[in-house]
Amino acid sequence: xxxxxxxxxxxxxxxxxxxxxxxxxxxxxxxxxxxxxxxxxxxxxxxxxxxxxxxxxxxxxxxxxxxxxxxxxxxxxxxxxxxxxxxxxxxxxxxxxxxxxxxxxxxxxxxxxxxxxxxxxx
Ligand code: FES
Numbered sequence: 001x002x003x004x005x006x007x008x009x010x011x012x013x014x015x016x017x018x019x020x021x022x023x024x025x026x027x028x029x030x031x032x033x034x035x036x037x038x039x040x041x042x043x044x045x046x047x048x049x050x051x052x053x054x055x056x057x058x059x060x061x062x063x064x065x066x067x068x069x070x071x072x073x074x075x076x077x078x079x080x081x082x083x084x085x086x087x088x089x090x091x092x093x094x095x096x097x098x099x100x101x102x103x104x105x106x107x108x109x110x111x112x113x114x115x116x117x118x119x120x121x122x
Contacts, residue, residue, distance in 0.1 A: 028115040053091045057108035060093040065101050
């Protein structure tokens, strides 16, 4: 006999998925120390760009969502992937002309004038 899932019930698969993507809080430093955006940030071995948009700060992963190339900032209007040259917005990481692709974004909050990010524990 099986019990049907009720609305709002979290499946075991969802729990396992969230456990795999455990996140950690990382203090990026004083908010005032970030003067220009995007600003490159390293957390462990992972590289990000700190960006500032209408909805606040976020970290965008430099790992390309297409096939894992490196998304680079070469000073142009957009980020560019070294894999196949796709271009991404420097504000929200959306991909030009490909609505189904976007740079992975992670929450950054301001706490006591410091930027604190929630990023994968890698
Ligand atoms: S790997 Fe980035 S565009 Fe293909």
